[in-house]
Amino acid sequence: MDVLVLSIATLIGLYMAANIGANDLANAMGTSVGSGAITLNQAVLISMIANTLGAVLAGGYVTNTISKGLIDPTLLAGDPNKLMIGMFVALLSAGICVHLATLYGLPVSTTHAIVGAVVGFGIVSVGPGAVTWSKVLSIAASWVISPVAGAGIAGGMYFFAERRILSSDDPQRQSERYAPFLIFFVFLVLILSLIFKGLKNLHLEIGFFYTILLTIPCAAAAGAFGRFWIHRQMHPGGHVRAEQAGYSPVDRIFAQLQVLTACYIAFAHGANDVANAIGPLAAIFAVVKTKSVVLSVEVPFWMLFIGGIAVGGGLFAFGTRVMETIGKNITEMTPIRGFCAQFGAATTILVCSRLGFPVSTTHVLVGSVVGVGIMRGMGALDLRVLKNIGLSWIVTLPFTILLSMFLYKMLALFLL
Amino acid sequence: MRLLLSSLFLKSPFEGLQRHADKAKECAQLFKEAAVCHIQERCKAFDALTDRVARLESEADAIKRNIRNHLPRGILMPVDKFQFLQYVSEQDKVIDQVEAALYWLSFRPRGLPKAVAPDFLHLVDSVIPPVETLAELVRMAMDFFRSKSEDQRKKMKNLIQDIRQHEKEADLLEQELKGMAFRTIQDALVVFHTVRLVEIVGDIADHAQNASDRMRAMIAK
Numbered sequence: 072m073d074v075l076v077l078s079i080a081t082l083i084g085l086y087m088a089a090n091i092g093a094n095d096l097a098n099a100m101g102t103s104v105g106s107g108a109i110t111l112n113q114a115v116l117i118s119m120i121a122n123t124l125g126a127v128l129a130g131g132y133v134t135n136t137i138s139k140g141l142i143d144p145t146l147l148a149g150d151p152n153k154l155m156i157g158m159f160v161a162l163l164s165a166g167i168c169v170h171l172a173t174l175y176g177l178p179v180s181t182t183h184a185i186v187g188a189v190v191g192f193g194i195v196s197v198g199p200g201a202v203t204w205s206k207v208l209s210i211a212a213s214w215v216i217s218p219v220a221g222a223g224i225a226g227g228m229y230f231f232a233e234r235r236i237l238s239s240d241d242p243q244r245q246s247e248r249y250a251p252f253l254i255f256f257v258f259l260v261l262i263l264s265l266i267f268k269g270l271k272n273l274h275l276e277i278g279f280f281y282t283i284l285l286t287i288p289c290a291a292a293a294g295a296f297g298r299f300w301i302h303r304q305m306h307p308g309g310h311v312r313a314e315q316a317g318y319s320p321v322d323r324i325f326a327q328l329q330v331l332t333a334c335y336i337a338f339a340h341g342a343n344d345v346a347n348a349i350g351p352l353a354a355i356f357a358v359v360k361t362k363s364v365v366l367s368v369e370v371p372f373w374m375l376f377i378g379g380i381a382v383g384g385g386l387f388a389f390g391t392r393v394m395e396t397i398g399k400n401i402t403e404m405t406p407i408r409g410f411c412a413q414f415g416a417a418t419t420i421l422v423c424s425r426l427g428f429p430v431s432t433t434h435v436l437v438g439s440v441v442g443v444g445i446m447r448g449m450g451a452l453d454l455r456v457l458k459n460i461g462l463s464w465i466v467t468l469p470f471t472i473l474l475s476m477f478l479y480k481m482l483a484l485f486l487l
Numbered sequence: 488m489r490l491l492l493s494s495l496f497l498k499s500p501f502e503g504l505q506r507h508a509d510k511a512k513e514c515a516q517l518f519k520e521a522a523v524c525h526i527q528e529r530c531k532a533f534d535a536l537t538d539r540v541a542r543l544e545s546e547a548d549a550i551k552r553n554i555r556n557h558l559p560r561g562i563l564m565p566v567d568k569f570q571f572l573q574y575v576s577e578q579d580k581v582i583d584q585v586e587a588a589l590y591w592l593s594f595r596p597r598g599l600p601k602a603v604a605p606d607f608l609h610l611v612d613s614v615i616p617p618v619e620t621l622a623e624l625v626r627m628a629m630d631f632f633r634s635k636s637e638d639q640r641k642k643m644k645n646l647i648q649d650i651r652q653h654e655k656e657a658d659l660l661e662q663e664l665k666g667m668a669f670r671t672i673q674d675a676l677v678v679f680h681t682v683r684l685v686e687i688v689g690d691i692a693d694h695a696q697n698a699s700d701r702m703r704a705m706i707a708k
Contacts, residue, residue: 098492237635238708319634400493405633433492440495444563450499450632452563459494 073359076155080355085381087348090169091181092385093393095344095432096122097325099336100386100415101397101438105410108329114394117330118337118386123379125341126349127372129264129421141186142193144364146201155358156482158351159190164188164475168467180431180467183214185347187468191475196483213428214464217419218438221307224440225415232407233446236321243320250301250324253293257331257414261338262286264421301327331415339420340432341379349378403450406415408443414429415439497562501629503554503573508622510547511578514540514585515618515691522611525592526604537589544586551579565632566705573704577698581618581691588687595680602671603681606664610688613657617650617695624650624702631706640706647699654696661689 100114109117136379165184172184185206193202193406232249239245266282301324353370386394404412416432416439423430437457444452521536554575558568592599599607624646631639668681 101492233635238637238640240637242634242636280689322636402497403496403499403633433595436492437495440492441563447565449496449563449565450501451497451558453497453561454563455559455561456495 073297076159077356077359080159080162080352080471082349083166084352084378087162087166087169087181087185088345088378088381089385089388090166091224091344091347092118092122092382092387093389094169095181096337096340096382096386096486097390097393098397098433099340099413099436100333100390101394102401102404102409102412103329103333104394104398105401105404106326106329106406108326108406108409109333110389111395111398113330114333115133115387115391117333118340119380119383122341122345122383122386123376125338125343126345126375126379126382127341129342132339132453141189141203142199142201143203146197148364151358151362151364152486153196153483154364155355157479157487158189158354158358160192160475160478160482162348162351162355163280164191164471164478167474168471172467177226180434181347182344182431182468183464184471185351187471188475189351190468191472192261194472195476195479205295208246209428212435213430217423217428217430217435218441221415221435221438222445223444224418224442225411225416225439228414229411229446232411233448237407238397243324246321246324247298247301247305250328251294251298251412253328253410254297255290257328257335258290258293259286260418260421261335262289263463264339264342271477275359317343323449325410327412329406329410330362332410332417336413336417336420336432336436339417341382343420343430344432345375345378345382348381349374352378390427398400408448411443411448412436412439415442490659496707499558499629499632500554500558500564500571501625501632502580503550503557504571505622505625505629507547507550507554507575507578508625509544510550511582511585512619512622514543514547514582515615517543518585518589518691519588519611519615522592523608526608527600533593537593540586540589547582570701570704572689574698574701577694577701578621580603580694581621581698584687584690584694585618588684588691591680591684591687595677599681599684600672600677603664603667606660606667607681607685607688610657610660610685611663613653613660614688614692617653617657617692617699620646620650620653621695621698624699628702628706643702643706647703650696650699655691657689657692661685 096118100118103109104111104114142154142157144154147157162185163187165181168184168188169181190202190207236242236245236249263282263286266277266286304327305320305324349370353374356374358364376434413436416436419435419439420430420432423435440449440455441452441454445448517536517540521533521540524530524533524536555572558564558572562568564571598604624643627639627643627646630636631643664685665682668678668685672678672681
């Protein structure tokens with residue numbers, strides 16, 4: 072019986088993960104393809120590797136939040152099967168919601184879907200008191216905060232790039248000058264998140280002071296290497312490289328930087344969104360293994376790894392067409408705009424992930440793109456789409472809450 | 488499948504503006520050909536040229552409507568939407584005036600009085616470059632709003648200066664021609680026709696300058 076439950080739960084978890092890859096990750100990587108910084112095949116390869124690394128090295132915090140942060144497990148201590156069925160139902164409800172949304176073309180967030188489903192089962196199994204509403208509220212706040220933060224960081228980055236690089240008398244020289252600093256910042260945030268979260272998964276404890284001591288030289292070394300690399304790229308054989316048709320030297324530099332942010336965003340996505348499928352699965356495995364409601368769900372390394380692979384697989388199997396379409400549609404996305412949007416999005420995702428907020432990658436990225444647009448950096452943006460995003464936030468939660476409640480009642484009739 | 492991120496992006500309206508500017512340029516070139524033809528006696532191509540301009544004006548109108556209809560509230564652009572729409576309007580008036588000038592020429596099939604004909608051709612010559620420069624200006628604007636290059640902005644400012652200079656010259660020619668019409672033509676009807684025609688042709692440069700001023704506002708820091 073246990074094997075059957077675990078097998079079905081795993082299949083649904085993998086299905087959820089594949090959906091996340093096909094939608095969220097494809098949207099996130101589409102900007103890189105759209106700007107021409109990387110090809111479609113490179114995007115798939117980068118996402119699969121970086122997303123899996125993100126899930127394995129930095130996915131732990133959010134996974135914990137999804138499985139136990141939203142529901143007080145002590146209220147289910149007398150009946151662990153309730154928690155198991157609840158998490159099973161949560162996965163199924165979120166899976167159905169994402170599937171239906173994909174079918175009918177509704178822009179829902181996989182993160183919102185899983186949060187709603189977990190809350191729904193909590194309400195029906197124990198009562199509204201089982202749900203940690205303060206946690207739900209903090210998550211709801213992050214839905215507003217994360218796009219705004221994404222817009223702020225990306226917009227600020229574009230403002231800086233426009234003032235200091237694009238509008239300067241010699242943009243190429245200025246971009247060569249500032250690129251190492253940008254590389255430094257990208258690596259700084261990336262290494263900090265790795266150390267704060269990744270090494271925690273590897274059970275290495277490093278204090279804040281030592282973390283900073285370790286991070287700054289590493290990021291500085293990356294920046295120094297970046298300077299050398301860019302100089303070599305722009306001045307082959309000591310000569311200034313000639314402008315290629317449709318691709319200015321500044322674009323070329325930022326296209327290379329965007330490869331970095333593409334890895335960065337895929338990593339951030341893995342750290343944050345793999346949890347949507349793996350969190351409930353981890354809770355089910357914990358209940359089956361211990362036959363009790365455990366206070367702390369230890370997410371196994373292999374589960375995060377498989378989750379990361381499944382998200383990458385979903386992108387490979389269903390997301391390539393999505394990315395190709397995005398790439399064709401967003402011709403206004405130049406490498407410098409793409410870099411700013413992705414840098415803003417990835418930084419926001421990693422910070423929110425660090426704080427334990429399961430934010431939606433797509434919505435953060437939308438916020439970042441709008442942030443660049445507000446700084447007059449995009450050709451034409453249709454802000455009316457933001458209404459759809461708001462609507463999806465409103466609709467997804469009640470839908471998954473109700474579906475989860477219904478499915479739980481149905482399953483409880485037969486299994487409890 | 489609806490793609491959230493790509494649905495956020497719209498096609499840049501500058502592409503439509505470029506096509507509209509190219510139509511204006513084509514109209515201006517045909518206008519010159521038609522004006523030369525009309526002044527020469529027994530020119531048979533005038534009507535055909537007028538028809539071509541009318542067709543181009545109609546196509547340009549369709550482009551203008553398409554641009555306006557696809558810029559509803561809630562569209563975020565790199566420039567002020569009001570300035571952009573004003574630019575479209577001024578560029579469209581350039582084409583309207585070219586068409587109007589040809590119609591006005593056609594109202595007097597015998598051509599212009601010999602005393603004003605050479606200077607009228609000079610006036611026509613002076614209003615063509617600003618329209619041609621507009622097309623170049625829009626092309627550069629498309630690049631500028633992608634690259635935000637200061638060098639490109641300076642080049643655009645120079646082009647705008649050129650348009651102003653051409654408009655100034657056209658204004659002077661317009662005033663001279665009007666004076667000449669009153670001094671040399673005795674028939675009041677012919678004077679009226681000539682003065683009105685000269686004013687319409689002068690308006691071509693005026694609207695081209697107005698458009699360039701809108702562009703200057705759009706690229707302002």
